[in-house]
Amino acid sequence: MFPRMVYESFRHQARRKLLAGIAITLGVAVATAMIAVATDIGDKINRELRSYGANLVVTPQEDTLDVEVGGVNLKPPSDGAFLNEADLPKIRGTFWHHNIVGFSPMLPVTVKLGSGSGAKDVTLVGTYFNKPLRFGNEDFTTGVKITHPWWKVEGKCGDGAAPRPGRVQDLPASCAWPDDNSQNILLGERLAAKLAKRPGDTIQVSGRELTISGILSTGAQEDDQIVAPLALAQQILGKLGAVRRVYVSALTKPQDALAIRDPKTMTPEVYDRWYCSPYVQSIAFQLEEAIPHSHAEQIRQVAQNEGTVLSRIKGLMLLITFAALFASALAVSAAMATAIYERRVEVGLMKALGASSLAVSAIFFAEALLLALVGGVAGFSAGALLAHQIGRSIFNSQISIEPVLFPIILAIAVFVTFAGSAAAIRRAVKFDPVFALRGEG
Amino acid sequence: MSTPGTLLTPKQVAARRAQAPHISMFARMLFRAAVLRRRRAASALLAMIVAAAVATAMTNLYVDVQAKLRTEFRNYGANLVIVAKDGQSLPAGALAKVESVLGEKTMAVPFSYAVARTHDGQSVVVVGTDFTRARLLNHWWKVSHWPDAPNEALIGMRAAAVVNPKAAPNRQPFELTFQGKAIQLAPAGMLQTGAGEDSRIYLDQSEFQNWTGIAPSTIEVAVNGTAAEVETSIRQLAQLLPSVHVRPVRQIMEGEANVLNKTRATLYASATLVVFTSALCVLATLIGWVFDRRRDFAIMKALGASERLINGFFAAEAAALGAVGAILGFFIGIGVAIWIGRVNFHAPVVPRFSVFPYVLAGSVAVALISAILPIELLRRVQPAVILRGE
Numbered sequence: 001m002f003p004r005m006v007y008e009s010f011r012h013q014a015r016r017k018l019l020a021g022i023a024i025t026l027g028v029a030v031a032t033a034m035i036a037v038a039t040d041i042g043d044k045i046n047r048e049l050r051s052y053g054a055n056l057v058v059t060p061q062e063d064t065l066d067v068e069v070g071g072v073n074l075k076p077p078s079d080g081a082f083l084n085e086a087d088l089p090k091i092r093g094t095f096w097h098h099n100i101v102g103f104s105p106m107l108p109v110t111v112k113l114g115s116g117s118g119a120k121d122v123t124l125v126g127t128y129f130n131k132p133l134r135f136g137n138e139d140f141t142t143g144v145k146i147t148h149p150w151w152k153v154e155g156k157c158g159d160g161a162a163p164r165p166g167r168v169q170d171l172p173a174s175c176a177w178p179d180d181n182s183q184n185i186l187l188g189e190r191l192a193a194k195l196a197k198r199p200g201d202t203i204q205v206s207g208r209e210l211t212i213s214g215i216l217s218t219g220a221q222e223d224d225q226i227v228a229p230l231a232l233a234q235q236i237l238g239k240l241g242a243v244r245r246v247y248v249s250a251l252t253k254p255q256d257a258l259a260i261r262d263p264k265t266m267t268p269e270v271y272d273r274w275y276c277s278p279y280v281q282s283i284a285f286q287l288e289e290a291i292p293h294s295h296a297e298q299i300r301q302v303a304q305n306e307g308t309v310l311s312r313i314k315g316l317m318l319l320i321t322f323a324a325l326f327a328s329a330l331a332v333s334a335a336m337a338t339a340i341y342e343r344r345v346e347v348g349l350m351k352a353l354g355a356s357s358l359a360v361s362a363i364f365f366a367e368a369l370l371l372a373l374v375g376g377v378a379g380f381s382a383g384a385l386l387a388h389q390i391g392r393s394i395f396n397s398q399i400s401i402e403p404v405l406f407p408i409i410l411a412i413a414v415f416v417t418f419a420g421s422a423a424a425i426r427r428a429v430k431f432d433p434v435f436a437l438r439g440e441g
Numbered sequence: 442m443s444t445p446g447t448l449l450t451p452k453q454v455a456a457r458r459a460q461a462p463h464i465s466m467f468a469r470m471l472f473r474a475a476v477l478r479r480r481r482a483a484s485a486l487l488a489m490i491v492a493a494a495v496a497t498a499m500t501n502l503y504v505d506v507q508a509k510l511r512t513e514f515r516n517y518g519a520n521l522v523i524v525a526k527d528g529q530s531l532p533a534g535a536l537a538k539v540e541s542v543l544g545e546k547t548m549a550v551p552f553s554y555a556v557a558r559t560h561d562g563q564s565v566v567v568v569g570t571d572f573t574r575a576r577l578l579n580h581w582w583k584v585s586h587w588p589d590a591p592n593e594a595l596i597g598m599r600a601a602a603v604v605n606p607k608a609a610p611n612r613q614p615f616e617l618t619f620q621g622k623a624i625q626l627a628p629a630g631m632l633q634t635g636a637g638e639d640s641r642i643y644l645d646q647s648e649f650q651n652w653t654g655i656a657p658s659t660i661e662v663a664v665n666g667t668a669a670e671v672e673t674s675i676r677q678l679a680q681l682l683p684s685v686h687v688r689p690v691r692q693i694m695e696g697e698a699n700v701l702n703k704t705r706a707t708l709y710a711s712a713t714l715v716v717f718t719s720a721l722c723v724l725a726t727l728i729g730w731v732f733d734r735r736r737d738f739a740i741m742k743a744l745g746a747s748e749r750l751i752n753g754f755f756a757a758e759a760a761a762l763g764a765v766g767a768i769l770g771f772f773i774g775i776g777v778a779i780w781i782g783r784v785n786f787h788a789p790v791v792p793r794f795s796v797f798p799y800v801l802a803g804s805v806a807v808a809l810i811s812a813i814l815p816i817e818l819l820r821r822v823q824p825a826v827i828l829r830g831e
Contacts, residue, residue, distance in 0.1 A: 023725050030718045034711060041707060048703050052517070052696035057635055065603050066640040067564045069554045150695040219691030299635040300581040305516045312513055313704055315785040316506060317711070320499075323777075324715045327495055331722035334488055338729025386714075394706040 006366050016339050017371065023335030024375030025382060027328035028413050032383025034324040036401045037390055038317040044395045045313050046251045046306070050101050051149045054247035055280060055303040058083065058287050058296045082242035085230065087291045091248065092135040094286040099251040099278045102146030104128050105243040107233045111206040111226070122191065124205065124226040126233020131180045145177065147249045148218070153177055153186060155199035155214030176214030180229045184213035188223040206236055248287060252280040254307030333420025340364060340424040347428045348436025357429045364428075368421045369414060376413035380406055471758055474737070481730050486766055488726040492719035493770025493804045494777060497796060499712040501778035505790040507705060509782070511665060514697045516580045519550070519661035520671065522688045523678065530656040532684055539660055542677050546665045550574040551657035553649060557617040563603050566641045567617065569649025569657070578663055582638070586630030588645065593629035595643040601631060604642065617642070624652045668698060720807050727762070727811035731755060735819055739827035748820070755812045763808030767801040
């Protein structure tokens with residue numbers, strides 16, 4: 001009898017059930033999407049913060065002083081210590097290699113521009129643009145295109161024609177960047193203006209004839225410099241495999257009290273916890289382990305600030321998620337209360353026929369449970385879809401939904417539906433059947 | 442108004458009723474409906490208040506959070522750099538001019554550079570600056586102790602080994618020479634940034650200028666504001682100081698724009714979802730509340746009320762509910778926004794009363810829609826059917 005009553009109620013009052021079900025579905029969908037976005041926003045914003053560039057720099061241990069004013073290095077170029085280029089792929093072998101977005105080696109060399117008496121000193125920086133590398137069985141590419149996303153290059157594409165939209169190799173981002181194995185260079189925009197050079201022209205650099213593949217604009221000292229493939233800079237310097245410093249861009253965790261402790265003073269357990277947390281300090285420590293004779297340090301301008309920005313945005317999303325959960329809970333309760341309130345006559349009839357309050361409540365709760373489960377499943381799917389859309393349209397990447405969220409969401413849906421129905425059911429049950437049947441109330 | 446005083450004669454009562462404006466019956470019906478069904482009315486009003494509060498809080502946050510985040514982003518330091526066109530010193534008074542254009546909200550710090558030699562002939566870059574300003578601009582500088590006495594210098598981590606190899610920590614004075622002129626400096630503290638600053642020595646600008654005779658060649662400026670405001674500042678500065686280049690620091694500007702855009706988009710999507718859900722809540726409650734009163738509707742119709750009057754009545758009721766809910770909800774929402782600002786950003790959100798008309802219009806519109814929907818359904822039903830309780 002009991003299942004039949006529930007079944008008949010759904011069959012005959014399809015419209016009302018549908019309304020309540022829609023309310024639950026929408027409420028759950030919004031809650032799911034918000035929770036998914038809020039749990040993933042930290043990672044997403046962390047990646048966006050990488051557009052500020054590298055947050056770590058690796059230098060040789062016995063590094064000497066940079067004597068650089070206005071982008072011009074005043075030191076003899078072969079001075080000082082270097083890192084070995086062959087050690088760089090080992091960065092991918094560190095514990096937190098998944099958190100390392102990219103790295104770029106830098107090798108500044110002072111070169112003579114032009115020939116004869118008109119020659120002048122300019123800094124040429126050798127680096128990776130988008131270099132394919134291999135560590136173990138893993139292939140990856142890295143370079144300034146990843147670590148210095150604000151670098152803009154202007155120039156002609158491939159065959160010398162203007163960029164054509166729709167062709168991948170003609171996208172502004174990939175156009176005019178020199179190949180890492182070529183003898184082509186990028187000319188800083190202020191230097192280019194001074195020399196009146198354009199993309200495609202050639203330039204005399206320390207006795208070599210190099211082709212300018214593009215004009216580089218960075219808004220910093222590189223605007224007065226030449227940027228070349230690392231191998232070319234090493235040839236000019238005469239030191240194969242030499243790298244002056246490496247910029248590393250890594251996803252890090254905002255620092256806390258543990259992060260800034262000295263690893264030498266830690267107990268083994270604390271040390272393990274520190275080592276296995278992606279703090280900028282522990283990643284620096286692991287970089288030093290990976291690259292022999294190196295010293296890794298955080299670039300404080302970038303590393304110190306991202307933690308604050310990240311925690312602000314995460315905190316904000318958390319509070320908004322609470323608001324969303326509250327609003328959806330209220331919407332579901334309101335819909336349920338309305339649905340039950342409309343059925344007082346039915347309650348009156350049941351009671352007049354001798355049903356106990358408990359039996360009547362049981363029917364309503366069973367119906368609410370059914371609605372909550374169906375609405376919860378539909379809402380979870382819709383919410384997952386919504387989160388996916390938000391991730392794709394805003395961050396251009398997937399927002400992952402933890403499977404563990406599903407039972408939690410379902411439990412919340414059932415709980416909120418019950419809570420929303422409880423007051424209405426109690427009032428409906430208490431209502432005098434005589435009034436209900438007479439249609440008063 | 443509803444209970445005539447006992448002192449009045451029936452005639453007086455009649456006269457009073459005749460004088461009373463026609464609207465009073467209408468208002469009375471509205472008022473009585475709310476009082477007699479106060480539980481249902483209260484729950485409808487509550488839904489309305491919550492929706493309006495959430496909408497207010499979200500719009501306030503949406504506008505204000507961007508300003509708040511921009512302030513956070515200024516911790517990244519300067520977003521503009523001013524250099525002389527010829528690569529030499531800036532014109533005298535450039536700093537004062539920059540500050541007069543950009544006003545209070547801006548931080549401008551002068552820097553001047555020279556290459557000096559240590560006692561054993563090593564080259565080192567010495568920078569003259571204003572320590573008070575630099576400290577405010579560059580929050581990320583890790584400084585063990587800021588210079589506060591004359592002839593004290595701030596030594597970069599890596600420069601320390603060069604100027605004073607053995608005695609870096611115990612603050613022994615050291616000597617630097619620039620074009621034959623020597624200066625005795627005491628190390629005040631160490632500077633650590635992980636960037637180029639680590640290989641430099643920082644001095645107070647006036648001492649630096651007395652020693653080397655070099656005036657500032659660079660001013661780093663942190664301009665607070667939207668991208669358009671920063672653009673305006675660049676144009677103003679270029680107009681005022683024709684002999685200089687004003688360059689945006691692309692790394693900082695683009696990073697900020699990127700993070701801010703993504704945050705804004707996320708905030709927008711969330712705000713839309715939350716406002717949509719609360720509108721749904723209002724809709725569900727109000728439809729219930731109007732459906733509930735189908736007997737009132739039927740009686741009015743049976744007594745000969747015109748359709749226009751009935752529609753007007755329910756619409757007025759919904760509008761009143763929406764308006765009251767919007768007003769109460771607006772203030773609660775402002776409170777929530779201020780609270781979130783305090784908890785998350787440690788700075789109060791400035792209440793934006795300009796959003797009030799939108800919240801009010803939105804609330805009334807949602808209330809009207811949720812009232813009209815069930816009325817349209819009820820209109821097709823004969824009053825007798827409703828009154829029979831079917």
